[in-house]
Amino acid sequence: MPVTERSFFLGDAVSVARMLPGRDIVIRAGDHSGRYMITETEAYLGEEDRACHASRGRTRRTEVMYLEGGHLYIYFIYGMHWMMNIVTGKAGDPQAVLIRGVASVSGPGRVTRALGIDGSYNGEDLTTSARIWLEDTGRRPSLRALPRVAIDYAGEPWVSMPWRFVTEDK
């Protein structure tokens, strides 16, 4: 069933990142329509977290992270890839969860390409959108917690925090 309760997204990013795997992202957008089970997530914990874009404060790019949980934070990187994140927490608390993988699609850049996600989805509200939302199918996969990827520049302790969650292969 669709997850329309705002409360689902108001927890901290680590909590939400642990709840997302097993749930489905549903897209209804013309040429890109489908259901994709989330398999891998990564949490970014606000201004304190040196790996989080919000560690540099509120800017034009990061302002959507300051919205209340349930909105999408979409950004472009390496000149070619869109990254999809789900904002979590209360308004003013810039946390988000990167969607690193969905069933049969590994890698955050490949996820957005498969789902047809681009900058037009930045700021979209998952609890009210007619083209993208979350659904709870009841699946509760066991997870493995690992360090986050490609954030060496953040230094310790952030580079070592086990805030990446991967569905165990079974």
Next chain:
DNA sequence: AACACGATTTCG
């Protein structure tokens, strides 16, 4: 106005 670099992917 110029510069350095990135929450990645792909090719060699």
Next chain:
DNA sequence: GAAATCGTGTTT
């Protein structure tokens, strides 16, 4: 191992 490729944040 290195290129591709450009928006963003920082510095000048």
